[in-house]
Amino acid sequence: QVQLVESGGGLVQAGGSLRLSCAASGRTSRGYAMAWFRQAPGKEREFVASIRWSGGVTKYADSVKGRFTISRDNAKNMGYLQMNSLKPEDTAVYYCAAGGLGPSIAADSYSYWGQGTQVTVSS
Numbered sequence: 001q002v003q004l005v006e007s008g009g010g011l012v013q014a015g016g017s018l019r020l021s022c023a024a025s026g027r028t029s030r031g032y033a034m035a036w037f038r039q040a041p042g043k044e045r046e047f048v049a050s051i052r053w054s055g056g057v058t059k060y061a062d063s064v065k066g067r068f069t070i071s072r073d074n075a076k077n078m079g080y081l082q083m084n085s086l087k088p089e090d091t092a093v094y095y096c097a098a099g100g101l102g103p104s105i106a107a108d109s110y111s112y113w114g115q116g117t118q119v120t121v122s123s
Helices: none
Strands: 002-007 010-013 018-026 033-039 046-051 058-060 068-073 078-083 092-099 117-122
Touching: 002 092, 018 033, 018 092, 018 117, 033 068, 033 078, 046 068, 046 078, 058 068, 078 092
Parallel strands: 010 117
Antiparallel strands: 002 018, 018 078, 033 046, 033 092, 046 058, 068 078, 092 117
16 A cells, blocks of 8 residues: 655645645555646546656646646655646646556556645636
8 A cells, every 4th residue: 555645735826836745655665656636626637747656757738748847756755746837727636646657647547646735826
């Protein structure tokens, strides 16, 4: 089992930045891919970004390319999502996920999920 805890969400003005963190604990010795998904009110959960265990391969949703950067520090069992040039449409609960070799964009590729952290972008 792997436990994931997100942090770093909050309220920010449009154009601002936030850095989300995902702390992994438990059976982290196995190399899992890590991803971020988000869910806005009344909408389906959607893929944001993912990264392979090695960190060498990443994938991004078109809506965040060039603005968001996913990274990880395996020595610290941490994952990160740097979000720049935030827009009101980025407002959502952001979830960290881990599983598989990845980096997959499909939610069902990930076995472990955090509880989520709220990101609100005001206009």
